[in-house]
Amino acid sequence: MHPLLNIATLAARAAGGNIMHHYSRIDQLNVEQKGKNDYVSEVDREAENTIIQTIKKYYPEHHIMAEESGIKKGKKGIRGVSDIEWIIDPLDGTTNFLHQFPQFCVSIAVREKGKIMHAVIFDPVRDEMFTATRGRGAFLNNHRIRVSQQTTLENALLATGFPYKDFSYIDPYMNSLKAFMTSTAGIRRAGSAALDLAYVACGRVDGYWEFNLKPWDIAAGSLLVLESGGLATDLKGGENFLDSGNIMAANPKLFKEMAQTIAKTIPAELRR
Incomplete structure (x- = not known):
């Protein structure tokens, strides 16, 4: 496994642990509404911080684009001095999570010189870790995956x-x-x-x-x-x-x- 992908999986699994720790206590969470049907909870922020801290431990010079604390329109992300950028969604499916509908995940990508090179999507409910490195295939829990053969x-x-x-x-x-x-x-x-x-x-x-x-x-x-x-x-x-x-x-x-x-x-x- 490529070193960057290895760190991405570590970060995703740690964030998944944060998410599942709170999954049975949804009614106790602090939840804010950023806009119409757009929610953020303390779990989103906690998971994102876990991911960022994991990345910065190993790659302090890297740039980070993250949903809650990074780039938005008119704002800059967490800027490093590297041309490597991490693109993070700490909890994709927040509304599902807040309703205990078990379809949400952690998503982390690594972009180098404008091209996505590594990817991790972790479903903590099913313990499914999807990973990919450009040119090396895609995997689910270390088993190679392929798209379907459906023709129509x-x-x-x-x-x-x-x-x-x-x-x-x-x-x-x-x-x-x-x-x-x-x-x-x-x-x-x-x-x-x-x-x-x-x-x-x-x-x-x-x-x-x-x-x-x-x-x-x-x-x-x-x-x-x-x-x-x-x-x-x-x-x-x-x-x-x-x-x-x-x-x-x-x-x-x-x-x-x-x-x-x-x-x-x-x-x-x-x-x-």
Whole structure:
């Protein structure tokens, strides 16, 4: 295992321990509402601090982009002197966690010179550690994973995320949802973008699409998909998804048909 990936897994597992320590005492947590349907708890902050402290112990010079304490619009992250950047979501699926709905995870990616090189997604409920290093494949608990072999939408199971904070694009999104609902075996909306991408990577779902995400939601998951033999792009088929927040991922056999459906239902100006 690459040294950076090793530290990422240590940090993710430690943060997962923080999260599960509080899982049975949700009613005792301090929870703040950052915006409409956008919550942060003391667990998010505790887990994030655990991850940052683990990274800084070994790599104090590295830059960190983190959901609660790092880069936001108009703000800088925890700036180091290195060209290596850690992209962290300490608890992807906070709303699920606060309702004790067991679908949430820790997501950590490492970007070097603008390219995602390492990825970890840890599901502490199921004790599932998804890992990837660019060019070396993707793994689940140290076992190699691959995307599914599904070839048609008709028999495909897809994952997605509904709009929940910004509803300005709800109509085009509903157009895409309707098209996929009527042409597939089913749609799942579980509430964690990172785990949705991990599930594409290991073949539990055949494809995934969503709008308006943050880099920490999808950075690690996108590399998992690529390293498991899948494709992950923005909605125009480009590589701008970390900036636009719009992403589509699937196995190569299904990807073209998904892309065609997106192109028919989503206006070009939104497919960035």
